[in-house]
């Protein structure tokens with residue numbers, strides 16, 4: 201990995217090698233990657249999107265719901281009150297550290313969440329066990345997507361539905377596009393390439409049609425996601441992403457701070473254009489895949 205960001209030239213002043221003052225109040229990160237994910241990305245970015253997903257899913261009392269690639273469980277937690285105590289919520293993820301953080305959080309009202317470690321491509325679950333499979337921003341990370349789509353079909357009861365969301369391409373997510381470009385420029389890897397790399401609607405539709413779903417639609421949804429602190433945005437993003445991008449995972453806290461400072465400088469103009477009070481209002485766009493098990 202290149203470390204040119206440490207003394208990269210300041211794009212706004214053009215003064216090569218001169219350091220900007222540290223971002224105010226930088227503190228070392230003592231949280232685990234899964235805690236960082238829950239504390240920042242889930243709280244500010246994924247939770248608002250979960251409301252969009254659940255509004256589309258129309259979950260009913262008594263239904264059995266699988267939250268596939270649950271992470272720290274935001275979709276499972278938000279769905280539990282809708283299915284109620286007569287329903288069932290299974291939260292499945294391949295990463296036990298994410299599940300452990302989810303399990304440590306307060307249990308919501310409604311169904312008690314069952315936390316299961318497993319791979320989307322070989323679900324440790326019986327056939328026809330669910331009325332709905334929900335998956336928020338997991339599909340792009342699956343190593344074997346056709347197998348995962350077939351597994352989603354297998355565990356759904358006849359006539360039931362799957363709803364999955366993945367980000368549209370970076371061009372439709374301009375703040376993340378700027379962060380990604382700055383990351384690539386500073387360290388030579390595009391940190392958001394995987395997260396935003398499955399944005400072809402036709403490809404998504406084919407994936408689920410090939411898995412035997414009867415009725416597949418892929419439609420766009422947009423949301424302005426509000427982050428509370430413009431000043432802390434780049435630092436919190438770098439903290440959240442650095443742990444999960446292999447090329448950045450080895451950065452120590454001071455290197456992450458330097459990278460965050462550099463990215464903050466590089467993205468200054470676009471972040472200013474999305475300022476919202478002291479925070480940031482980011483327009484974001486996803487593809488919503490709705491697939492009916494005939």
Ligand SMILES: C[S@@+](CC[C@H](N)C(=O)[O-])C[C@H]1O[C@@H](n2cnc3c(N)ncnc32)[C@H](O)[C@@H]1O
Pocket residue numbers: 242246268269270271272273274275292293294295298318319320321335336337338341342343
């Ligand atoms: C961006 S997170 C999304 C988590 C959660 N759905 C949310 O909305 O916060 C992607 C998740 O996919 C999980 N994942 C990746 N590959 C997986 C697989 N093959 N099977 C199950 N989960 C997987 C990761 O462990 C991670 O928790």
